[in-house]
Amino acid sequence: MTNLLIHDKPQTLTDWLFDLVIAAGAFGFGCLQLTVAVNLLIPDESLRRLMGIDAMVPTPAAILAVAVTTLPLVLRRRCPWPTLLIVLTAWAFFQSQMGAVSMSLIGPLVASFTVAYSCSRAEAAVAGIASAGVIVVAASTSSLHALASLTLVQNIAFMAAATLAGYALQVRQDYLRAAEERALAAERTRETEAERRVEEERVRIAREVHDITAHSLSAVSIQAAAAERLIDRDPAAAKEAISVARGTAKEALEEIRAMIGVLRAGDGAAEARPTEGTDRMADLVAYLEGAGVKASLAQEAYDRAAVPAFVDVALFGIAREAVTNIVRHAGATRAALCLAVEPGVAVLFVDDDGRGAPNPGAGGAVGGGHGIEGMRERVRLLGGSFEAGPRVGGGFRVQARIPLDPTHEGGSHGA
Known part of the structure; x- marks a missing residue:
């Protein structure tokens, strides 16, 4: 009552x-x-x-x-x-x-x-x-x-x-x-969505840092090992290997500094793009050859002007990670990189004649790294498809297909 x-x-x-x-x-x-x-x-x-x-x-x-x-x-x-x-x-x-x-x-x-x-x-x-x-x-x-x-x-x-x-x-x-x-x-939904996007950006930045450091440190390690082997019988070659290692480390440091500069609020002097695009594919070929892997690059069918910048940067990051895996894990003697533009899609192939990354479905790096899983995630966020696995006849292939239209929804696949 x-x-x-x-x-x-x-x-x-x-x-x-x-x-x-x-x-x-x-x-x-x-x-x-x-x-x-x-x-x-x-x-x-x-x-x-x-x-x-x-x-x-x-x-x-x-x-x-x-x-x-x-x-x-x-x-x-x-x-x-x-x-x-x-x-x-x-x-x-x-x-x-x-x-x-x-x-x-x-x-x-x-x-x-x-x-x-x-x-x-x-x-x-x-x-x-x-x-x-x-x-x-x-x-x-x-x-x-x-x-x-x-x-x-x-x-x-x-x-x-x-x-x-x-x-x-x-x-x-x-x-x-x-x-x-x-x-x-x-409003709560918008806040949740903003938090989700921040988390995705954090993962993306972590992946970029991983790509830069894994690639560069692998090169430094290889050159240092070469210098160690040559220091007694060929000091000049050892000195050259040390010089290359120092240059690689310097480039990696500059890239990381550029990325940090972009993250600083209000820093107008920072670079607009912390990572390079496919115009540096030749550097990857040189990196493979410097590690004793005979490499080739085919990009005649790739029109960089027709590819959005974010797709171009993503393709280079995937190629760099795939090349790093070849040097570190594949035991390959030959590798081939291919870039092409098909109707509405940019395509990347990275092939080698080695044994591939250990347990690729779990990450593609020793110790539970984020190599192949990171590549797959990068492609998925861009609405594309990704495959990584053994080739018919031997060797290993990494394939990424990313739509040129950002509104296109694709699928993420892995092997």
Whole structure:
């Protein structure tokens, strides 16, 4: 019963003051209507007397009657149902027993509006029907049948309008709350999407760093091993190997510095592209040959101008990772790199005659690295397809196909 009779929603001082103003306004309106309503309806005094109608005057009893039907509205939001029952019962009593034809219905109207606004749909319907029933019962006790019928129709119309207005306002408030909740949910979704994109960018950056360091450190390691073998019998060749290793390390350091520069906010001097594109494929061939692998490059069918920059950079990163795997794991003596542009797709093939990367489906690097898995993920993010596995007749092939149109959805495949 506590929920039905008393609403637990806390009210601020401003809420109480607002309800006090509503009650005072209703009281003033009731007193005014008490004085002028009948005079305006039947302005001729002799006709009123002939009909037996006396205009209510603001006597203490009449003012008390108006006060009883309006001042409880101060509690209308705290106790909507008790307030409606009090003011409606008081109004019906004064309307029927005191002959108050001009008794104002303002108190019950405001109370019914409040119930319809703050309670459920069923309670709003009950309030409207019950109020209309009380109005009919009160009108039936009047001896002024013609005037009472007119007043009855007017009062029922007012009560229906007040109840419907309260319910309509409740529906609107519910709609606004639902819209606000949807907006908050959409904002949370945007934040989640932003976090997901940040995570994807973090993975991409990690992959770029891995590609740079794995490629360069592998070259440094090979040149250092060569220098170690040649230091005694061929110091000049050992010196050249050390020089190449130093140059490779310097290039890797510059690339990493460029990438860090791009990540710095507001650093206008940073490079716009931390990694190079397929214009450096010849460097990969040189890297293979420097490691003792005879390499060839075919890119006559590749039109760099027709390939978006991000696709070009991705192809080079995949080729670099594949070449690094050949040097580190394949034990190959020959390798072939091929770039081509087919209708709507850029294609990369990297073939070798070695044994391939160990356990390629798990990553393609000793110790659980991210070589082949990183290449596959890079292609998947660009909507392309990727394959890596043994070739018919021996050797290993890495194949990547990336759509030139970024809106094209492809698939990611691995072997």
